[in-house]
Amino acid sequence: MANLPFLLFAGLILCVFFGVSFTSQKFRLPSVLLYIVLGAAVSSFFHDAEAIHTAAEIGIVLLFFILGMEFPLARMVSISRKIWPAGLLDVGLNMAGAMLIALVFGLGFVAAFIVGSVAYATSSSISAKMLEEKKRLASPEAEFILALLIFEDLVAPVLVSFIAGMNAGQSLSPVFMGILFAKILFLVAGAIVMGHYGFSRLNHFVSRYIQHDFMPLLAVGVALAYAGLAISLGLSEILGAFLAGVMLSETGRASEIEHLILPVRDLTLPFFFFWFGTTIYFGEGVPYVPMMVVIVLWAIAGKILTAFAGSRMFGLSPKASVRAGLSMVQRGEFSAIIASMAMPQLRIFSGIYIIVTAFAGVYLFGRAGSIAAWYDRRRKNKAAARTSRAKAGE
Numbered sequence: 001m002a003n004l005p006f007l008l009f010a011g012l013i014l015c016v017f018f019g020v021s022f023t024s025q026k027f028r029l030p031s032v033l034l035y036i037v038l039g040a041a042v043s044s045f046f047h048d049a050e051a052i053h054t055a056a057e058i059g060i061v062l063l064f065f066i067l068g069m070e071f072p073l074a075r076m077v078s079i080s081r082k083i084w085p086a087g088l089l090d091v092g093l094n095m096a097g098a099m100l101i102a103l104v105f106g107l108g109f110v111a112a113f114i115v116g117s118v119a120y121a122t123s124s125s126i127s128a129k130m131l132e133e134k135k136r137l138a139s140p141e142a143e144f145i146l147a148l149l150i151f152e153d154l155v156a157p158v159l160v161s162f163i164a165g166m167n168a169g170q171s172l173s174p175v176f177m178g179i180l181f182a183k184i185l186f187l188v189a190g191a192i193v194m195g196h197y198g199f200s201r202l203n204h205f206v207s208r209y210i211q212h213d214f215m216p217l218l219a220v221g222v223a224l225a226y227a228g229l230a231i232s233l234g235l236s237e238i239l240g241a242f243l244a245g246v247m248l249s250e251t252g253r254a255s256e257i258e259h260l261i262l263p264v265r266d267l268t269l270p271f272f273f274f275w276f277g278t279t280i281y282f283g284e285g286v287p288y289v290p291m292m293v294v295i296v297l298w299a300i301a302g303k304i305l306t307a308f309a310g311s312r313m314f315g316l317s318p319k320a321s322v323r324a325g326l327s328m329v330q331r332g333e334f335s336a337i338i339a340s341m342a343m344p345q346l347r348i349f350s351g352i353y354i355i356v357t358a359f360a361g362v363y364l365f366g367r368a369g370s371i372a373a374w375y376d377r378r379r380k381n382k383a384a385a386r387t388s389r390a391k392a393g394e
Contacts, residue, residue, distance in 0.1 A: 017270045030126045032332045039277015046278040056275040059268030061241040065223035068245020069254040086310025087151035093302040095120035105291040114342045117159045118350045121152040123332025130365045141324035144314045156334045157239035163341050164236045183233045191243035195250040206253045216260045276336045280351040287345040303329045319376040326368035330361025
């Protein structure tokens with residue numbers, strides 16, 4: 001590949017991405033998975049592909065930048081008040097639970113923390129796409145699912161920043177933890193101050209010039225600059241990108257800005273998942289097979305339990321809670337982002353884990369309605385039987 005002219009190489013790979021995306025639409029498969037599988041299949045041809053890695057970084061920065069624009073400061077506060085019980089349960093069962101399993105299987109603390117982080121978050125992109133395709137956006141559980149996804153979206157960048165700090169060779173001492181939290185607070189406080197006192201006053205400017213060709217330059221510039229600031233502090237670029245989106249959301253024109261950035265994101269984001277696939281090498285075989293079986297089973301059970309119990313706390317009916325529980329098993333982009341920071345063996349482990357849980361999640365999502373209906377009938381029949389026995393005993 002190194003001998004090909006850059007433009008020829010770029011054109012060919014974009015055409016391949018088109019074919020992958022079109023195939024995923026035709027067969028209703030998550031394109032994220034196909035990009036990862038494609039990357040793993042051709043990994044031997046893409047050693048040290050710097051151009052792909054650069055495009056991948058830009059794509060993931062823009063993904064989190066756009067995600068951040070969905071969360072103005074007021075909305076973040078409102079959501080956190082309502083979803084935090086389910087969110088903490090999610091962290092405890094799915095992240096800490098997987099981390100504990102990894103420790104039991106003999107992994108060190110840092111490797112176990114990475115495994116727990118990979119196992120944690122449901123795929124926002126797959127979940128949103130499935131809710132839309134199955135016409136469930138208006139269902140009672142959709143609000144809960146989206147709220148829990150938002151909670152995970154807020155936690156994941158912080159996890160990535162911790163892993164970035166640990167990968168930099170820092171020991172997990174109280175001093176390291178204190179400095180890391182101080183850096184995160186500095187980055188967050190800077191975004192809040194600039195968003196509230198700066199970008200919130202640009203509403204008229206953005207409204208007036210939103211259709212001009214220099215507005216994407218401003219938006220992408222802010223996203224890349226704040227992501228770069230995060231890297232310079234030893235944090236993750238995705239945390240900086242997310243906070244940049246939060247800042248620009250304060251202009252009140254997030255949807256218009258997002259519309260400008262989406263074409264750039266859609267061109268660059270596939271490079272991230274493809275690049276992650278190219279980092280997975282199967283030459284040494286599949287590592288940690290017993291641990292993988294246990295963690296995959298825990299990943300499925302843990303998400304079902306989390307979403308069911310969280311839905312009940314959220315105020316949903318048992319039937320809607322079962323649908324929610326069966327709709328959040330799939331892992332995807334967050335797991336891939338975190339796995340890309342792991343050592344090679346854990347990347348292989350994580351790649352297989354992501355693919356298996358994503359396909360399992362898509363299957364369970366499709367079956368959620370029929371399983372929930374069966375569960376509801378059985379629950380009502382048992383309740384009726386108990387009532388009949390109680391009347392017979394009177």
